[in-house]
Each structure stands twice: as C-alpha cells, then as structure tokens.
Amino acid sequence: MKSKIIKLSIGIPAYNEGNNIQNILLDVISQERRGWKLEEILVYCDGSTDNTVKRAKMIKNKLIKTRVGRRRMGKTFRLKQIFREMKGDILLLFDADIRLAxxxxxxxxxxxxxxxxKISLVGGNSMPYPPRSLFEKAVYSTFEVFYESRKVYKNGNNVFGCTGSCMALKRDFAKSISFPKIINEDAYIYFQCKKLSLGFRYCDDAIVYYKLPKSVKDYLRQVLRSEPKVVSMELKKYFGNLVEEELKRPKISYLRSILKEFTRNPLGVSYVSLLNVFCKPFFSVVLRNYKLAWFTADSTK
Incomplete structure (x- = not known):
C-alpha cells in the first residue's frame, strides 16, 4: 500500500533581500522530493525598497507566487498572510537570507x-557560515555555546531548537496562530505549540546557513531581539511560567560550553560578554519602544 504523498507549502517573508532571494528560491526548487509534493512557494515582500520583487519574479516557475506589500509591516504581519493563504498539509518557513545546506x-x-x-512543529538547524574576521569569530563563539545548549537540552527538543529561519508547521496548527505585537515570532510559535500540548521536534540534519553580523551595531540588534531575557520579558504575559521553565538551560553543561569556547577564543568571548552586559539595561526600553528598524541587521543580508 502506497503511503500518502504530503503536500507542502513554502513561505518566505522577505525585506530587502535582493542579494539572496534567487538563491533561496533555487535551493527550494532543486530539493530532492521524497514522499512529498511541492504545492506552492509563497514569497511575501514586506515593503522592500531594493530589487527583491524584481529578482524573485525573474525565477520562472509556476509554483512561485510573489506577493508585494507596499508598506513595511513586519515579519509577523507577513506570516499571518502566509498562514491564511497556504494550502499544503505542511507549511515550511524559510528566511529569505539563508541557504539550504x-x-x-x-x-x-x-x-x-x-x-x-503527534508532531505539529519541527525546528531546523540554523548554522552560521564559518567566520572570517576577528569580530565574526567572537560572535561565532556565542553560537557555539548556543548550539551546545540547544543540542544537549532535551535532545534538542527545546525552545532553542525552534529558530525562525527554518521551521515546519502542520496546516491546522499554522492556521490557528494569531500573533500579538511581538518581536520573537519563532519563540511565540514554539510556546503556542507547547500550550496546545502539541509535539515539537528539533531536526539537527535539516541544516541551513546564515551570515554572521559583521558589525557591533548589527550584533546588538540581534541580541536586543533574541536574548533569552528579552524573550522571557516579552512572552511571559502570554504563556506564564512556561516561558521561564523552557528557557532554563542546564547550568553545568552551559558553563562547560562557555569554558570550552573561552579556552578557544578568550579575547573574543570576553569581548562579546562585555557587549551582552552592556545591552542588559536596555532590554525593557527596547520592548516598550519597539520599532522595526531597530532589528534589521543589514550586514547579514
């Protein structure tokens, strides 16, 4: 008896991703299809001011549907549109600035x-390209600590294994999500999954690559958005104690990871640690005065 072929929708929200939009589209189209059928690729442009729309439309494939948003409304707004339009059994979300490995x-x-x-949400393995500059090597050290925490804690089946650049959602779950005004949409999706008692899995073999920030300004933009303390402050009012419970990493393995990276790159780890300490007083200010432009890291595009 033949198993059912799964129908997939791909959702790609994009803001000023003219440099990479064709790459991610071609990566998706060239995937080996085993047990699934590609129904559509939904590209939602969020008020882009570059050539993102033009370059997306240059890829001639009937499955690609490019939706042009004239105003910049933010990622969660475009995700809502993708959730409404998607027709597949499963929705895969990819950021427009990544490459599939x-x-x-x-x-x-x-x-x-x-x-x-029982699984309704799957998180992929978002990895940075190898660092080149001294600053990138310093930032890469923080990723190594993060990756160890993500992989060890609950075998990867934790909030750190759910990153917005690469995830899959079952149709019914995706259709049920309604975002409030937030900046951590990936963590919100994860906690909503847990709140509904649905299953989550982290997939270490589903690797995508992204660029590390090349400047202090862009690194700080990322920290002010995704640091666990910020996630807790923003989402606790929606999910209560579940947030802090899920964000707790085993201290011994976490400290071991930090020490391991410090022995590899003591100056880099020290430098990034100081930057993180510098950011902490601003977490609550950023959440109260949220602006889209604060979280756009130009050097990662």
Missing part, C-alpha cells in the same frame, strides 16, 4: 511529522 533539507524537516502524527 543540501538537497535533503526539506525531506529531513518533513520526516518527523510524516513518521509521528
């Missing part, structure tokens, strides 16, 4: 859901 990424993301009906 190989031809098996989508198959690997879909497998946990196809093999276990």
């Amino acid at each position: 190989n031809s098996q990424v989508i198959t690997n993301l879909v497998f946990p859901m196809s093999s276990n009906s």
Whole structure:
C-alpha cells in the first residue's frame, strides 16, 4: 500500500533581500522530493525598497507566487498572510537570507511529522557560515555555546531548537496562530505549540546557513531581539511560567560550553560578554519602544 504523498507549502517573508532571494528560491526548487509534493512557494515582500520583487519574479516557475506589500509591516504581519493563504498539509518557513545546506533539507524537516502524527512543529538547524574576521569569530563563539545548549537540552527538543529561519508547521496548527505585537515570532510559535500540548521536534540534519553580523551595531540588534531575557520579558504575559521553565538551560553543561569556547577564543568571548552586559539595561526600553528598524541587521543580508 502506497503511503500518502504530503503536500507542502513554502513561505518566505522577505525585506530587502535582493542579494539572496534567487538563491533561496533555487535551493527550494532543486530539493530532492521524497514522499512529498511541492504545492506552492509563497514569497511575501514586506515593503522592500531594493530589487527583491524584481529578482524573485525573474525565477520562472509556476509554483512561485510573489506577493508585494507596499508598506513595511513586519515579519509577523507577513506570516499571518502566509498562514491564511497556504494550502499544503505542511507549511515550511524559510528566511529569505539563508541557504539550504543540501538537497535533503526539506525531506529531513518533513520526516518527523510524516513518521509521528503527534508532531505539529519541527525546528531546523540554523548554522552560521564559518567566520572570517576577528569580530565574526567572537560572535561565532556565542553560537557555539548556543548550539551546545540547544543540542544537549532535551535532545534538542527545546525552545532553542525552534529558530525562525527554518521551521515546519502542520496546516491546522499554522492556521490557528494569531500573533500579538511581538518581536520573537519563532519563540511565540514554539510556546503556542507547547500550550496546545502539541509535539515539537528539533531536526539537527535539516541544516541551513546564515551570515554572521559583521558589525557591533548589527550584533546588538540581534541580541536586543533574541536574548533569552528579552524573550522571557516579552512572552511571559502570554504563556506564564512556561516561558521561564523552557528557557532554563542546564547550568553545568552551559558553563562547560562557555569554558570550552573561552579556552578557544578568550579575547573574543570576553569581548562579546562585555557587549551582552552592556545591552542588559536596555532590554525593557527596547520592548516598550519597539520599532522595526531597530532589528534589521543589514550586514547579514
């Protein structure tokens, strides 16, 4: 008896991603299709002022549907539109500034859901390109600590394994999500999944690559958005104690990871640690005075 072919929708929200939009579209189109059928690729341009729309439309494929938003409304607004329009059994979300590591990424993301009906959300493995500059090497050290925490804690099935650049959602779950005004949409999706007692899996084999920030300004923009303390402050009012419970990393393994990176790159770890300390007093200010422009890291595009 033949197993059911899963129908997939791909959602790609994009803001000024003219440099990479064709790459991610071609990566998706060239994926090896095993057990799934590609129904549509929804590209939602969020008020882009560059050539993102033009370059997306240059890829001639009937599955690509480019939606042009004239005003910049933010990622959560475009995700809502994607959730409404998607028609597949499963929705895969990719950021427009990433690259898929190989031809098996989508198959690997879909497998946990196809093999276990209780799984409604799957997080991929977002990894930075190898660092080149001294600053990138310093930032990369923070990723190494983060990656160890993500992989060890609950075998990766934790909030750190759910990153917005690469995830898969079952249709019914995606359709049920309604975002409030937030900046951490990936964590919100994860906590909503847990709140509804749905299953989550982290897929270490579904690798996508992104660029590290090349400047202090862009690094701080990322920290002010995604640091666990910020996530807790923003989302606790929606999910209560669940947020702090999920954000707690095992202290011993966390400290071991920090020490390991410090021995590799003591100056870089010290420098980034000072930047993180500098940011802490501004967390509450940023959340109270949220502006889209504060969280756009130009050097990662």
